[in-house]
Amino acid sequence: MDQSTVADRVEQVKQVFMEAASPEEAKQLKKYFRVAPGQYGEGDVFLGIRMPKIRSFMKDFKDLTLDDLDLLVKNPNHEIRVFSLLMMCEKYKKGSKEEKEEIGELYLKNKEYVNNWDLVDCSAHIVLEHRIKKDDPLLDELSKSQSMWDRRIAMLATFCKIKKGDFEPAINVALTLLGDKQDLIHKAVGWMLREVGKRDVALLKAFLEEHIDEMHNVTFRYATEKLSSSEISKLKKKKQKL
Incomplete structure (x- = not known):
């Protein structure tokens, strides 16, 4: 320098x-x-x-x-x-x-x-990787924040673990945020669920079937983007019955 x-x-x-x-x-x-x-x-x-x-x-x-x-x-x-x-x-x-x-x-x-959203998405999953662990309260705190951007940081930060096959942080944050009112959170949750599904489609389907009644349509659409049309139709029918 x-x-x-x-x-x-x-x-x-x-x-x-x-x-x-x-x-x-x-x-x-x-x-x-x-x-x-x-x-x-x-x-x-x-x-x-x-x-x-x-x-x-x-x-x-x-x-x-x-x-x-x-x-x-x-x-x-x-x-x-x-x-x-x-x-x-x-x-x-x-x-x-x-x-x-x-x-x-x-x-x-x-x-x-x-x-x-671009500021969050380019950074959270990288610079917070060392904080994404079971004994660290960070994700819980961020996902319950009044700030929409904090909540998006929580969801996107889990991407680093998804890439390594550890889906628990993403699933936990998604559960916290399923009832969120903000469109950018619906999209973030759906996106990370889709990324989980790319690596473990059975886990994604199980999550969707269990929580579809709590899920915003935008989240569902983003999460199911890589599923077949028949799989999506089956899930939609389940949602319509609820």
Whole structure:
């Protein structure tokens, strides 16, 4: 690391993003991420930079510190927050046990800025992996939070375990969130259940049959996306009888 200060390095990142900004793209992204009053992304600010471009900047800032990322994740510009979270993920993947714990704590300290679905989805399943264990209350706390984004973090964080064949965390969080009122939670629960089903279809079917009466239609649709039409029809008939 050179002798530049945290403020210098953060300013360098911000300058790169400002130079890449596109007002036309920003208009499209604002619509896509629902930033109008009353929508889930209300008030978020976009520069108009797509994900591939954001990722391309990462190679030029490999030496950013956690102090740098702590400032960047608080930035009002959505794309800079994305960048900070992606950098946390890269550091986490290469970090020691102690470094992973430090990154996880940094993430949780700043989770109020992880406040749109793409921010959650690109990060939660990576930087919280060390916290997804039976004796850790984190998932329970997040899944019962008043914050929709905390609840989505809880659901998406289980993806790391799903990929390794451990479905219990996802099933437990899904059970907690089945009665949620928010569409983005319905989708997250259905998505993670679908991922479970890709690896254990019998478990998915058993879960659906047992809890179909508690499940929002969006969750059901997402969860059954990979099932055959006949399997879906059979489950729908069961739901209609309830």
